Amino acid sequence: MDRITVRLPPDLTRRFDAAAAARGGRSRLLRRLIERAAEAALPAVLDAPKAAASVKLTLRLAEPDLAVLAREAARTGLSRTQWSVALLRRRLHDRPQFTPVERVELVEVRRELRRIGVNINQIARALNTAVMEGHVLDLEVAQLANFQTEIAAWVDALGDAFQGNLDYWRDRS
Template sequence: MDRITLRLSPDLARRFDAAAAGQGGRSRLLRRLMESAARAPLPAAVQAPVTPRSGKLTLRLEAADLVLLEAEASRAGLARTQWATALIRRRLHDRPQLTRPEALALIEVRRELRRIGVNVNQIARALNTAVMEGVVLEVELAQLGAFQQEIGAWVEALGEAFQGNLEYWAAGG
């Protein structure tokens, strides 16, 4: 069943309640008024309903559930609406849901990987263009190996971060 919500001034609400008291209450009078209005002929040019770009979802939770929701959202650094939205989006789209701190950390990881990649390219270019012997070549190769390990560690950390995020938002997680 659909629900319609509207805001009324306190005076109008008081007067409507007084009128509705003798007619079965607010809901019954409103339903009767709407049915009467719906029987009227429709205007000639009725356009098809427009699909909303976004919608509102209202949840009613018991006090104990609301306390748990507030606590969980707070732990994640989110408002309860943001937390609930992230949970729904995770289930609908099967993608990680990043909080602002997580997104900023991901940007930093990307920046570090880019920095390392530039260094690796410089070393590779130097190795390709220069004929190096002995110690110089060993130093460059050692540096290249260190960057390779660092890149591997960052990539592994990213994988763990995404897996942890997916597990957190998974049902029962």
């Protein structure tokens, strides 16, 4: 006999159970509803197969492998499923797979680069509109050089983050 599994929110489950109690229980009511649906003429929209957003994949692992997977997933802040999906996506699509912590850090890098960019635009605007004496101009140019150094460091850090991510998910065999 085939099995159909359905995930429902708790509230809907309670309401269904209440309705099913007077009709012989969950299984009996579900079987009747499915039989009626199978006998009824379904609209053409329901007849056409729909592309699934995702499909379940089940893996069987030996206990030692599962323990290593659980440790590695916990170390990266991911569930076992999230870690496994990230590994598969990295291998299938050859793109970095970032953990939630890494994504937060990348948002911080982006924020810092934007801040620096705003400062550089302000300095450039001031240099273009102001008449400055030699010493003041030298200070502004020095500030631009400092920003250039800071941007280079952030870009290097970003490159290191991407390379580290790619290295982590690379085939280790």
